[in-house]
Each structure stands twice: as structure tokens, then as C-alpha cells.
Amino acid sequence: MIAPPPGIASLTQPEALARYATPERGAPGYTSRVLLPANAAEIAEVLRAARASHSALVLSAGRTGLVEAQRPAGETVLSLEKLNRILSIDAGAMRAEVEAAVPVDTLNAALEAHGLVWPMEMGSTSAATVGACVANGSAGANAVCYGTAAHLCETAWGLWADGSETGAQTGPQWFTPAPQVLAIDSAAPDVQQGLIGTQGVLGVITRLVLRLHRLPAQREAALIPVTDMPAAMRVLALARDVFGADVEEFEFISASAMALVRALKGEAFRWPFARDPQAPFYLLLQVKSDDAGEELAAHLYGFLTETLHQPDDALGYAPLKALKAIRHSITEASNHAMKALGGGRLAFDTATPVEVFGDYLAALEAALKQQHPQVQFIAFGHAGVGGAHLHLLGTREQPVQAHADALIKRVFDVTAAHRGTFSAEHGVGSKWGAAFAERTSPQVVAELVAAKRQRDPAHILNPRSFGLDQLVSRA
Ligand SMILES: Cc1cc2nc3c(=O)[nH]c(=O)nc-3n(C[C@H](O)[C@H](O)[C@H](O)COP(=O)(O)OP(=O)(O)OC[C@H]3O[C@@H](n4cnc5c(N)ncnc54)[C@H](O)[C@@H]3O)c2cc1C
16 A cells, blocks of 8 residues: 655545445445545656555546446555646637546536537536546447547647656547448557557546537437337438438437336336337437528438338427437436346447447347346447447346356357457456456457556556456466
């Protein structure tokens, strides 16, 4: 355990430590000290002291990460929460300079007055921080339009884990990926990007210049029932033909996910359709326009009726907020169902190339039904970039943990057979360390291990993430 360098705030009282030890998902961890440096110079001091004393650190920002990266297992927690200033907003250049631990919503509240947005749409943005999003390459529901947080970063500055300065690091540009290409893959970090996308195992991002976008003049959305996911992907191709880069979101919701939302909302649930379409899947298509004079609603209506030939009673047209409320209720609905069923949950965040995404989901559901018919399969997510959030729910009689290894293997095998990744945007953390060693290409693993040795020679920063504690000692 590191002794705090003089002048750096630290917490040791058990009641103050508890919130730093508890990840968003997974078992609580434990720590006996949290360090709260106030700026980059103090972080550098902490890193140098940790290196000198071979004391491990776990990074903590908004603590919304889903892969247990921020969960300490006895390490000192290095909290970035004091790096929370918006340094400048340049509306003309559409850039904002910020410290790393500014929450996404805080930044966007400041940008709204300028008609600008840093477009990361996630359920966690009230707490999730910009630096963590860039470090993790996080991807929101609108990644199909704007790319990941890494693409929304022009420059990041920070410290390597040995305490030395990284200099300026440039975020990649976003191009709409070809359908045969895997668009998002946080299981294959590119060490050439430095701290961007390498999820805090090489160093700490302290400051960033972010690429901003104009707030659209208009947005419209529709819920579209489809017979299967291959059909859904044909809708995506048609939407791209008609709306081009103005397809802002293209999400999917399985009937099982929709049923959970209906159960959660009860009487308050409103279908946006004249009749219940009883479809196996629903798409949430959101389009935008920068032209306030465009008849966007009529344009979308024309797409639904003339391009997709949807009958009037299957037109899922409702205010955007109402449709979004359905999409954003799925996780809460899944939490309720998990508690009621009492058999636990396995959660996955996979992705495949868009061209095989529909076939992938169909194959995965069939494989799980055949091998584990007792498991409830909930699927939803970012179909526009081939991303799927998968929740497998057990029952008290048949808990998922009893078959966890077999279920994880099945999901990951089917994903790999469709050229997919076991972690689209949530990262690897300590949760998927074993999968990283087994399933990521040996070249990517070797490059990360080599970079870890170079940038973190004492192996002090997030030492268990990616299973690097095992991989580095094995190499
Ligand atoms: C309800 C909910 C919805 C979510 N939806 C999405 C989603 O749609 N898409 C998505 O991608 N994620 C999603 N997430 C996951 C999460 O919000 C992201 O992973 C986010 O990047 C974590 O930010 P944080 O500030 O909470 O980081 P923390 O959880 O505090 O940190 C996690 C790890 O990130 C790294 N890290 C943090 N800050 C830095 C830094 N400055 N420099 C280097 N490394 C750093 C460290 O390894 C750290 O251990 C969701 C989470 C929740 C709870």
C-alpha cells in the first residue's frame, strides 16, 4: 500500500472507502486507501511514488464501468474526480478543452448554450467522465453517426504509468465502416493510439481537446417492427440510402426485452402502434437534420410507408422522448426481472460486422435455446454498428451461474464464428481477462504486453486489467 505523497488528499475511513470499492456490476472490491490528486503534477507524483514502492493502483473516475476495471482487490484507488474543470469552449472551431474527470452531462450542459454537443449517448452519462470514455473507446447509441469517444477526441494529454508525460496524442477520425468490417472492438486495443482506447493500463489521461458537433435542428424517430434481424439489417441499408449520414441512431430491441419493459411499466406502457405488432424484433430508427426548415417528419413518414411499405396500423410513430424512454428502460427492466426470477444474470456486450449481424443473432438465439432452453435470452443494442447487449437470465431452480462457463463459451464461440468480438465497447477490465488471453489475436496480446512493460515497468497501474498480471509474468 502506497504512503500518500505529502500534500495529496487521501481517504482511509471505511465509510468513505465503500463507494470506491463497489463497481457498477460485479462483486464489491476492497481497498484501505483512496488518493485524490488535484492535478496532473500530483498524479505524476503518485505514479512515481507507486513505482518506487511497487504499490499497485486502480484508476477510478465516474465508476460506471461495466468490466470491473475500477474494482480494487486491495490496491490503492487513484481517484481522478478532482480533475473536473471545463477549461475552454471554442464554439467557432467546435472544440472544448477539458480535464479528464468532467462528467459527460456536465460538459453537454455547458455546450448547449453554444448550440453544440459532445455526442455520447449512454445510460451512464450523469457520472461517466469524458477521459474515461476516451480511454475506453466508449460507444453510445449514436456511434453509428459520430463514432466512439476515441473518435470524438482530437487530442489527449496525460502521463504514462511510470509518471512521465505522454505528450499530445491524436484521436482517430470516424468513417462509416463498410458492412463487412467490425466497427467497434474494445477487445483489441491499438497501442499505437497511446492512452486512447487502451483502457487505463498504460497511463492516465489528464486533459483533452474534444471534437464537438452542432446540436441538430430537428430529430425524429420511429419504432419499426421486423420479422427477423436479417430483415432489420436490410432496413439499415435502406435508411442509409435515404438519410445518409443523418441516420443518428439505429437500435434494436428483441421481443423478450420489450416484454420486460412492458412488465416494468405496467398500465403506463403505451405502444406507439395502433395494434400490438407481436414482432420478434423492433428497431428504433432516429434521424436528424441540421436544416430547421426541412419537413423531417414527413420525410421519415415517407420512408416508412413508401420505402418500407409499412401498413398504417404498424407505424410506430410517437414523440422521440416516448420512444427513447422504452429503449432506456431495458436495463432497469432486466434488473427487475433478474431479482424476480432469482437466478442471476450473465451480461455480454458483443459485436459483429454489420453484414452478418442479423444472422449472428439468429444463430446465437438458436444455439442457446437448443443447449440451455431454461435461460431467458434478452437482446438489444446498437444494430447500426453491429453491437449487441445480451442478458441471459436464470431462475431460482436453474441459476445461470451453474452453467456460467458453458454459457460464456457458447456466446463467445458463436460470436467468433461470425467474425465478432467478445467486447464491443465496454472494454476488457478484469472481467474478461481470461477471454482476452484466449480469444484476442496473439499479435495484439503481445503488443499490449510489450507496451505495458515499456510504460509501466513496475506493473503498478490497473495491474489485473486484461489479465495483464498473468500475461506479463508469462511473457
Ligand atoms: C447504465 C449504464 C449504461 C452504460 N452504457 C454504456 C454504453 O452505451 N456504451 C459504453 O461504451 N459504455 C457504457 N457504460 C459503461 C461506462 O459508462 C463506460 O465504460 C465509461 O467509459 C466509464 O466511465 P467512468 O468515468 O465511470 O469510468 P470508471 O468506471 O471510473 O473507470 C473505469 C476504468 O476506465 C479507465 N479510466 C477511467 N478514467 C481514465 C483516464 N482519465 N485515463 C485512463 N484511463 C481511465 C480505468 O481503467 C478505470 O479503471 C454504461 C454504464 C452504465 C452503468
